[in-house]
Amino acid sequence: MAVVPVAIAGRPYEVRIGAGLLADLAGQCAERLRKRRVPVVTDANVHAAWGPVVEHALREGGHEPVWRILPPGEASKSWTELAATVDWLLAGEVERGDHILALGGGVIGDLTGFAAAVLKRGCQFIQLPTSLLAQVDSSVGGKTAINTAAGKNLVGAFHQPALVLADLAVLDTLPSRELRAGYAEVVKYGLLGDADFFAWCDSNGAAMLAGDAALREYAVAHSVAAKARIAAEDEFETTGQRALLNLGHTFGHALEAQTGFSDRLLHGEAVAMGMVLAARYSARVGLMPKASADHVARHIAEAGLPGDVSGLGLNCDGTALTGHMLHDKKMDAGTLPFVLMKGIGEAFLARDVDLADVARFLDAELTG
Secondary structure (H helix, E strand, C coil), X not given: CEEEEECCXXXXXXXXXXXXXXXXXXXXCCCCCCCCEEEEEEEHHHHHHHHHHHHHHHHHCCCEEEEEEECCCHHHCCHHHHHHHHHHHHHCCCCCCCEEEEEECHHHHHHHHHHHHHHHHCCEEEEEECCHHHHHHHCCCCEEEEEECCEEEEEEEECCCCEEEEEHHHHHHCCXXXXXXXXXXXXXXXXXXXXXXXXXXXXXXXXXXXXXHHHXXXXXXXXXXXXXXXXXXXXXXXXXXXXXXXXXXXXXXXXXXXXXXXCCCCHHHHHHHHHHHHHHHHHHCCCCCHHHHHHHHHHHHHCCCCCCXXXXXXXCCHHHHHHHHCCCCCCECCECCEEEECCCCCEEEECCCCHHHHHHHHHHHHCC
């Protein structure tokens, strides 16, 4: 088991990475589960695959799991499900010192974390990420949120988990599409500030996706360590350092909004497309060599991820997509910072991007 510390001031915690952690759930969480009844939030797909393992592990440890099972997908990150989850936790008499278990991918982790943040002004929760994307990104760092009609993740809170258990065994049951979507967030850490890790992805990404256990542990641990370092330096995204983690997300969130936050485009797929667009736009404005942007696009395609926006068949133009961007939570004094690149491993926050030029760029990308 690899253990990565997250050194958040006043609230440090561990991310434990290894196979079999869910089967040892009671042991891993022993000092944190104070009562017999343990609330667990999950979705129907995860419950079908891993509910019996968690149920057995908790009961063997003398606990009784109490389940809230949500519909899978981004639609569950809503006001309706947040309110219902908070009411369910209140009905279960959850106290501030109790620990709520979030068993699932980014949707479940975000929703449960936000519910924990607002319940009684802050309750404890434990992340049990069951997707590659959640293991390397959304379960670490304390960002929690729901989606609204105005856009993605616009209502939320910074609320750190007490513990993260990334069980690598769950990756064996992930659908191939979900696994590849999560890989986009792995590649992101190389592109934003670690060219050597991007080179590692070039050499090892295919074998990691194919199931090599050692490569999977390295990919998750390295990504988590990068996220932990950045989150510890800039927990509330005030200095700009943490904003680099949004590489690909401004473009990607606009695509998700245009597709209705549906399974038509998974979050990781949107990020993959967004990173390709960020690279191509960086090359367009002379920041990044075109050969490097082509390299990014080629790597994304070879990983089996969508990188060509024209293939989505969107019935919109670039102005419509930039319109979605105006609701981005990073808007500051009427301007939208973009994470662009000067090269692979050299991301930076650009505060002078012309949205009209971005719209023209997207018009060309949409038509192929």
